[in-house]
Amino acid sequence: MSESRYEYAKHRYASIGVDTDAAINALSELKISLHCWQGDDVGGFENSGSLSGGIAATGNYPGKARNAVELMNDIDKVLSLVPGKHKLNIHAIYAITGGEKVARNKLEPKHFEKWVDFAKQRGLGLDINPTLFSHPLAADSLTLSSPDEKVRRFWIEHCKAMRRVGEYFGRELGITCVNNIWIPDGYKDLPADRLGPRRRLKDSLDEIFEEKIDKQYLVDTVESKLFGIGLESYTVGSHEFYMNYAAKNKLICLLDNGHFHATELVSDKIPSMLLFSEIIPLHITRDVRWDSDHAVLFDDEIKEIAKEIVRCNALDRVYLGLDYFDASINRIAAWVTGMRNVQKALLYALLMPHAQLKQLQDKGDFSRLLVVSEELKFYPFADVWERFCSKHNVPSSKKWFDSVVQYEKDVLPKRITIKKC
Numbered sequence: 001m002s003e004s005r006y007e008y009a010k011h012r013y014a015s016i017g018v019d020t021d022a023a024i025n026a027l028s029e030l031k032i033s034l035h036c037w038q039g040d041d042v043g044g045f046e047n048s049g050s051l052s053g054g055i056a057a058t059g060n061y062p063g064k065a066r067n068a069v070e071l072m073n074d075i076d077k078v079l080s081l082v083p084g085k086h087k088l089n090i091h092a093i094y095a096i097t098g099g100e101k102v103a104r105n106k107l108e109p110k111h112f113e114k115w116v117d118f119a120k121q122r123g124l125g126l127d128i129n130p131t132l133f134s135h136p137l138a139a140d141s142l143t144l145s146s147p148d149e150k151v152r153r154f155w156i157e158h159c160k161a162m163r164r165v166g167e168y169f170g171r172e173l174g175i176t177c178v179n180n181i182w183i184p185d186g187y188k189d190l191p192a193d194r195l196g197p198r199r200r201l202k203d204s205l206d207e208i209f210e211e212k213i214d215k216q217y218l219v220d221t222v223e224s225k226l227f228g229i230g231l232e233s234y235t236v237g238s239h240e241f242y243m244n245y246a247a248k249n250k251l252i253c254l255l256d257n258g259h260f261h262a263t264e265l266v267s268d269k270i271p272s273m274l275l276f277s278e279i280i281p282l283h284i285t286r287d288v289r290w291d292s293d294h295a296v297l298f299d300d301e302i303k304e305i306a307k308e309i310v311r312c313n314a315l316d317r318v319y320l321g322l323d324y325f326d327a328s329i330n331r332i333a334a335w336v337t338g339m340r341n342v343q344k345a346l347l348y349a350l351l352m353p354h355a356q357l358k359q360l361q362d363k364g365d366f367s368r369l370l371v372v373s374e375e376l377k378f379y380p381f382a383d384v385w386e387r388f389c390s391k392h393n394v395p396s397s398k399k400w401f402d403s404v405v406q407y408e409k410d411v412l413p414k415r416i417t418i419k420k421c
């Protein structure tokens with residue numbers, strides 16, 4: 001990109017009191033947790049059958065990663081096209097056990113050593129999730145709230161085991177690991193008892209979090225949901241359940257913006273949550289009519305989420321993570337699009353004169369607030385984005401996609417036979 005375009009943009013933004021260099025520097029510091037599960041449609045390496053738990057990856061685009069080596073190669077490709085240094089989000093089903101079958105309640109740090117090596121070599125942080133779906137003991141979509149004590153116990157043990165894996169990630173990498181618990185538990189039809197399952201979930205969580213782990217290494221989060229496919233009438237881990245549980249137990253609520261009513265916006269929840277919680281972790285997705293898990297766009301809601309983070313001065317209090325799994329398009333393109341769009345939204349928000357806009361609101365000058373906000377949309381944002389990409393030596397605009405197309409031609413067609421990890 002020509003220097004003069006950036007210089008012009010810098011000048012335009014400076015005229016409204018915005019420092020583009022400072023915005024680029026602030027964005028360069030922000031880590032996004034890249035979800036490993038976009039690479040193989042939440043398959044994992046257990047070969048335990050199909051995805052279950054009220055979630056679904058739709059599409060059958062060729063070339064999905066079939067083992068750890070392929071998934072790691074794809075992640076490298078993604079990281080080469082995304083500016084900055086980030087984190088990688090791993091699910092328990094991505095344990096690398098060298099062919100040995102290890103029950104989920106018996107997983108140990110050693111089963112994730114290869115991920116730690118991978119992260120160390122690339123300067124990444126790691127996050128972790130227990131996997132409470134796609135398993136025979138979750139076949140009826142009841143795990144931590146199951147009335148079957150054997151089933152409940154298995155999942156409690158699994159969650160405990162994964163907290164230890166998370167602690168190991170934090171210790172080894174010197175970057176705090178976020179351990180997020182999401183369960184599918186719920187019912188398709190109207191339940192006869194809404195309290196019982198929630199009471200059992202509460203008891204399970206109490207047990208899981210009994211072991212105190214240094215917050216420097218591990219931060220525990222709980223993720224609510226509204227409904228799942230086949231679980232439309234009742235979700236045990238609702239937002240109210242987890243907000244209250246987290247508040248009472250000094251835990252953290254994770255907000256997935258695909259997990260609320262269609263007109264309910266996570267952007268509006270952020271400032272409220274920030275008043276009561278030190279940290280807000282996010283699963284950023286695009287919900288199209290339901291929790292559809294489409295790749296994130298540079299759309300109004302993602303911009304609004306970014307604005308709230310920036311204007312609440314909470315860049316260091318919000319953990320950004322992606323969560324979608326689109327199998328209908330090139331999976332690497334889906335990954336990169338989402339990562340870059342989150343960064344674009346943050347840059348967009350960093351390039352706004354928030355103090356002035358707040359003043360207009362407080363003065364009641366809503367005409368000017370409206371006009372200035374609309375004018376801002378035509379500032380040369382794209383030139384600042386190009387500068388950010390070139391600073392981090394990653395291709396800007398459509399050039400990154402050319403390189404994905406090349407990778408698709410060179411690498412993906414070889415993935416025809418089943419290989420073991």
Ligand code: RNT
Nearest residue numbers: 037042055129182256323
């Ligand atoms: C499901 C939740 C959950 C999962 C991942 C794979 O609705 O959003 O976060 O998507 O754990």
Ligand code: ZN
Nearest residue numbers: 223256283323
């Ligand atoms: Zn999620």
